[in-house]
Amino acid sequence: MTLLLKYLSLCFFINNPAELVPTKSFMWKVVWFYLISGFIVEGLISDPADGTLEVLMRAIMAFSSIALFLVMTKKWHYFNQLFTAIFVGENVIMTLAIAAEALDFVMVMNHYEYREEISIALGVLLVGWYISIVGYIFRQFFWYKIPVSLLIAFSYFVLTYGMPMLFMDI
Known part of the structure; x- marks a missing residue:
């Protein structure tokens, strides 16, 4: 529980994700939560089959882009810490997105x-907060300046959300 709270504090720009070392169990729980919450949100927005495929493609893009970035910067040893930190942030935003979808439904009904x-x-x-969280994580890990961190975070967002969405539209 303490580890979860430390990771959740990253969403409020507290703690250094490079100092947090996740357990294997925690990492798998974060990934499963990422997939399930993504399935819920995409199932509410679109066809459940299409949504499932899009979430799986997002997960592949997320792992691939994090891995490629770390290989290019020769910092592969940060993989578990980096993907866990980013996925916890995504999970928080996705949970809030589920609440936003529920609010939208209530507003439609009323x-x-x-x-x-x-x-x-x-x-x-939510998108702005998400990019800020990911930018903060990159800044803390690699000591980039804020504009560079935000640019990398925006690029990560485009790769993980934009590319699968574009593929689904084809």
Whole structure:
């Protein structure tokens, strides 16, 4: 539980992820939560079969891009720590996305006039927070300046979310 709280504090830009060493059990739980929460969100947005495929492609892209980045920077030894830190952040954002989807459903059922604006604002807030979390993690691990960390985080976001979404549209 203490390890989880330390990882969750990364979402509020506290702690250094390079100092956190996850256990194998914790890493697998983080991955399973990532997959299940992704299946839920994508199942609410689109066809469950398409959503499942997209989440699996996102997971492959996430692991691949983290691995490729670490191989290129010759810091492979950070793989477990880096993917766990990023996935915990993604899990927090995905949990909030599930809540946002539930809120959207309630607003639709109640014919709330500004439902679309609120949903878009929540989506932008969550994506911005997600990129900030990942940027913070890269900054803490590799001592990059803030603009470089945010650029890498944005690139990671495009690779892990944009590429599978683009593939699904083909």
